[in-house]
Amino acid sequence: MLLVSEPILGDEEKAALAAVVDDGWITMGDRVRRLEQAFAQAHGQPDAVAVSSCTAGLHLALAALGLGPGDEVLVPSMTFVATANSVLHVGATPVFVDIEGLDLPLMSLSDAAAKRTGRTRAVILVHYAGYLPDRERWRAFAQAHGLILIEDAAHAAGVTGAGAIGDAAVFSFYGNKNMTTAEGGMVTARDPATLERIRLLRAHGMTSGTQQRLTGHASGYDVTALGFNYRMDEFRAAIGLVQLARLPAWNAKRQALAARYHRSLERGGLERGGSGIVLPFPEPRPSANHIMPVLLPADADRTRVMQALRARDIQTSVHYAPVHRFTLYRERCPGVSLPLTEEFARRTLSLPLHPRMDDGDVDAVTRALAQALVQARPVPCEETPP
Structure with missing residues (x-):
């Protein structure tokens, strides 16, 4: 059977997983951090935050950027359901927007403008099939109306310009994606403070992690926000480092x-x-x-x-x-x-x-x-x- 998509996994991935077992540290550690830095560099970003899935990343981005009840978020309907679900997860309301055309199944700017209201606070742009929308037109629209732009870049890992359109961008490493960690994702953000809030919310709002405390970089931790358990483990990061290179x-x-x-x-x-x-x-x-x-x-x-x-x-x-x-x-x-x-x-x-x-x-x-x-x-x- 010739499949629609097929991950490429081999000896390098096996060796990378075995090395994690041999090292004995399997939770969020050095490999996760190396993957964050390498992915950020590959996409022209100063830093990134690894997460358990693209859905988790979308939830974190919306939460970190302050979206919540009473807010409306413009989203396409031609997407995987997680795009809209993430809006509901923060208590906001998704407003569905049509595509540009049958030959251009990206969100229509004219329909988005028609559906914008005084409650509209954000737009989620989906890079359907891996194709990027027009950066300048969408940035101008967002700036003219004071809107937050978030890129659902689940299909767009490795594309020059992905992550440079919105205030935040979220990538997927699911099993059918161009690079995979089985489950997993990555978040980038224009504002370093936003990215650090995403990093905080990823792990229960804790101010330090287990590895930091083990190595003496922190003696304890505080909880400063209501966060989530959206961390990536070392096994997935090890596979991700191999996949990213290819x-x-x-x-x-x-x-x-x-x-x-x-x-x-x-x-x-x-x-x-x-x-x-x-x-x-x-x-x-x-x-x-x-x-x-x-x-x-x-x-x-x-x-x-x-x-x-x-x-x-x-x-x-x-x-x-x-x-x-x-x-x-x-x-x-x-x-x-x-x-x-x-x-x-x-x-x-x-x-x-x-x-x-x-x-x-x-x-x-x-x-x-x-x-x-x-x-x-x-x-x-x-x-x-x-």
């Missing part, structure tokens, strides 16, 4: 494979605007190429296409079901209508994309997709004679 090469391979997909789909005659497959992000922009979404023809039966590809040992997926259509959010945010998001969600299909693939795999997927679309074509109804 990330540039892996992202370059993803970029080459994505370009191959575009050429292959065009050669196969599958990219025909409104009557055929639509390829999102036609214009060049920075990207980690985390997933390879395509938009099926409007009359295609997506379930039948996915089944036909699976019969050829090709896994596909859907990124994502629109968040505002889930039961929880229909009840909390009734009456939301996002026409472009809903149409994109109805037609989108994610094709396999990961560094274990080669050009032959891409061409095989493209051929299989062409055949699957023929099989899934609607059967015209026969006319009944009068």
